[in-house]
Amino acid sequence: MKLSIRLDLGASLTKSAYQWVMGSHASAPQYKTFCSAVQRITSTEYERGQYADNNTSLLSIGDEYWSAGENARDPVTNVNLRQPKCRNAIAKILAVVGQVIAENVPVDSQSELHIDLGVLLPLNEMGVPLSCPAV
Structure with a gap:
């Protein structure tokens, strides 16, 4: 089983498009949005x-x-659009991927899961290490 997922780590909303692939069969694309607060x-x-x-x-x-x-507890109203998207990237990626898996894969599943992950970042952040927010 493979999860193919693309994430747009927006300042006010994290958006995802994903698809499950089993062998040569793929599900219809699905979409999920997630508040960007971390x-x-x-x-x-x-x-x-x-x-x-x-x-x-x-x-x-x-x-x-x-x-x-x-x-x-980080209010969305305090979002700084100039703040690098990569600052909270790992937490956002884990949050969305975890929820998609939790909603679609039975807890007792013995299937091996592969994840094909794509993360959309602004051009000026390409090559910048992804991180969790500073304390």
Whole structure:
């Protein structure tokens, strides 16, 4: 099974187009939007699932914890359009890909999953390392 997904990491909205491929058969393209807010949270908030719902993902990256989506405490109204898109890229990518997989792949699935990922960034950010937000 393969997930082919393309992400546009917009300042106010993360947009995705994805398609499932099994052998020579591909599903119809599907689309998902996701709030672009990303906020660092405590390990306690992460463990309690304090910000988790269908529009928010909780992420653990090493010993750092993040909320990405609508319930992130970073308000969308404070979005800076000049802020590099790559700044929050890893958290946004993991949040959207994780939700797409969670919504479509049974938890007990034994299938091997391959991901074909494309990330759209402005031309001036090509080659810039992707990262999570600074504390």
